[in-house]
Each structure stands twice: as C-alpha cells, then as structure tokens.
Amino acid sequence: MKTALSIAGSDSSGGAGIQADLKTMTMNGVYAMSAVTALTAQNTTGVTAILNVPAEFLAKQIDAVFEDIRPDAVKIGMVSSAELIETIAKRLCAHHAVNIVVDPVMIATSGARLIDPAAVSALKEKLLPIARVVTPNIPEAEVLSGMKIETKQDMETASKQICAQYRCAVLCKGGHSLNDANDLLCTPDGTLRWFEGKRIDNPNTHGTGCTLSSAIAANLAKGAPLDEAIRRAKEYLSGALADMLDLGHGSGPMNHAYLLSCNE
Numbered sequence: 217m218k219t220a221l222s223i224a225g226s227d228s229s230g231g232a233g234i235q236a237d238l239k240t241m242t243m244n245g246v247y248a249m250s251a252v253t254a255l256t257a258q259n260t261t262g263v264t265a266i267l268n269v270p271a272e273f274l275a276k277q278i279d280a281v282f283e284d285i286r287p288d289a290v291k292i293g294m295v296s297s298a299e300l301i302e303t304i305a306k307r308l309c310a311h312h313a314v315n316i317v318v319d320p321v322m323i324a325t326s327g328a329r330l331i332d333p334a335a336v337s338a339l340k341e342k343l344l345p346i347a348r349v350v351t352p353n354i355p356e357a358e359v360l361s362g363m364k365i366e367t368k369q370d371m372e373t374a375s376k377q378i379c380a381q382y383r384c385a386v387l388c389k390g391g392h393s394l395n396d397a398n399d400l401l402c403t404p405d406g407t408l409r410w411f412e413g414k415r416i417d418n419p420n421t422h423g424t425g426c427t428l429s430s431a432i433a434a435n436l437a438k439g440a441p442l443d444e445a446i447r448r449a450k451e452y453l454s455g456a457l458a459d460m461l462d463l464g465h466g467s468g469p470m471n472h473a474y475l476l477s478c479n480e
C-alpha cells in the first residue's frame with residue numbers, strides 16, 4: 217500500500233486540517249500518517265485558540281515517520297511560524313522527501329488568520345522551492361505573487377510569476393472569487409492547463425483546500441502524474457461537496473466518506 221504524510225494543524229471540528237487530510241488520504245486509497253504542527257480550538261464558526269507545537273517536537277514526529285514508514289508523498293498545510301517552517305524544510309530535505317504538496321494556508325474559510333505575517337517569507341523561501349506543487353487560493357496567490365487578481369488573465373500572470381520565481385508547479389484555485397470552480401495549473405516548463413470544475417451550490421466549504429491538496433498528495437503517492445492527480449482530486453472533492461452534508465452553525469464540513477454508504 218502506498219503511503220502519505222500530512223504535516224498540518226489539528227482542527228478540533230474535524231472538517232479541515234489534519235483530520236480532513238487523514239480522511240481524504242484514506243478515501244483516496246493510501247495509508248495516511250500525520251505530523252501535527254499546531255492544535256487549534258476551532259469549529260465551523262471560527263478559531264478560538266492556536267497552540268503551536270515546539271519545533272523540536274515537530275522534527276521528532278517527522279523523523280519518526282520517515283525512519284519507519286517512508287511516505288510516498290507529503291502534504292504540508294497550516295504552519296504558522298517561521299521556526300516551524302524552517303524545521304519542516306530541514307527535516308524533509310534530510311529525508312529526501314518526494315512528492316511534496318504545499319497548501320500555503322493563510323486564512324481559514326471562517327476568516328481566522330492561521331499564519332504569522334512574519335512567517336510568509338519563510339514559507340516562500342523554504343517550502344515553495346521544495347514543492348512538487350503549491351496550491352494557493354486567490355487571496356494566497358495574491359500574497360505569493362504580490363499582485364491583485366481580478367480576472368482569469370490575472371490568475372495566469374500570477375501563477376506564471378510564482379512558478380518562475382520558486383521553480384515549482386502552481387495550482388491556483390478559483391473556488392473563491394473567480395469564475396466557476398476552475399483551477400489553473402502552471403508548470404515550470406511554462407505550460408498552463410485549466411481544470412474546469414462545476415460550482416456546487418453548497419455554503420459548507422470548510423476544509424476544501426485541505427481536502428484538495430491531500431487528495432493530490434494521495435494520488436501522487438499512487439504514482440499518478442501531476443495533472444491526473446489533480447483531476448482525480450477535484451473529482452473526489454466535488455463528490456464530497458455534492459453530498460450536501462450540513463453540520464454546525466457556520467460554513468460546515470464536507471462528507472469525506474461519501475463513497476461509503478451511510479445507510480444501515
């Protein structure tokens with residue numbers, strides 16, 4: 217069985233972060249492991265507290281995983297401090313990690329800030345260069361590229377710029393403000409490819425970014441080429457959104473287990 221590691225924060229409400237990643241990886245057919253960067257006290261309406269793990273402890277978790285069950289892919293999600301980002305980059309390089317998917321988590325769907333402003337440059341300088349693909353949403357792509365994104369053309373320009381500067385593939389997700397749920401992949405050879413997605417009329421989108429990046433990592437772990445891993449990941453995500461789970465008082469989670477029957 218292929219294996220994948222999520223390095224991310226815990227979401228106590230189970231819809232995003234480590235919890236979404238483990239469910240997604242499992243449902244995408246790989247053995248899922250975790251290295252927790254932070255605990256969040258969180259539900260569908262917001263984040264009330266964040267407790268980062270000490271950097272040495274994060275390093276121990278990553279080492280423990282690599283020294284025993286080597287991951288075929290690694291997804292990186294919420295990492296809120298520069299020290300933790302640097303620790304991850306060092307440990308992944310030491311272990312020659314492959315298929316690294318970086319979801320540059322900055323602001324939760326509920327509006328909470330999940331990264332220190334001072335850590336953004338560490339994210340750019342240390343994690344993007346080791347990524348097989350980075351998956352910003354529009355506001356994150358604006359921060360990474362330094363430009364405002366208002367049109368499809370802007371998405372293309374910003375993605376090309378991030379891709380050229382950090383030499384990694386960029387999947388710019390259109391879920392937020394632009395067009396349907398169409399995402400743009402830009403690869404270091406300069407190729408652009410749009411992944412068309414039909415917008416599902418569901419306000420419960422907590423954890424969509426975490427889920428997409430974990431599904432990409434799982435499919436890369438299984439040996440899919442990047443574009444096929446993205447295609448399968450979008451298909452899984454659309455199915456989970458279309459199941460119309462409705463939990464909590466805010467933007468709720470998706471049904472990660474929609475492929476299993478919930479009937480008795």
Ligand SMILES: Nc1ncnc2c1ncn2[C@@H]1O[C@H](COP(=O)(O)OP(=O)(O)O)[C@@H](O)[C@H]1O
Pocket residue numbers: 325352353354389390391392396397398399413414415416417418421423424425426428450453454457
């Ligand atoms: N309502 C929706 N219907 C279908 N796909 C969506 C919807 N909202 C977001 N997506 C898709 O979910 C993925 C995550 O996108 P997005 O919500 O922008 O990320 P994030 O959670 O990081 O803000 C993308 O593939 C995007 O196209």
Ligand SMILES: Cc1ncc(COP(=O)(O)O)c(N)n1
Pocket residue numbers: 224225226227232233234256258293294321323324325326330421422423424425426427
């Ligand atoms: C621990 C943690 N990690 C990431 C997110 C982002 O989630 P979303 O996909 O809703 O923006 C989150 N809300 N909590």
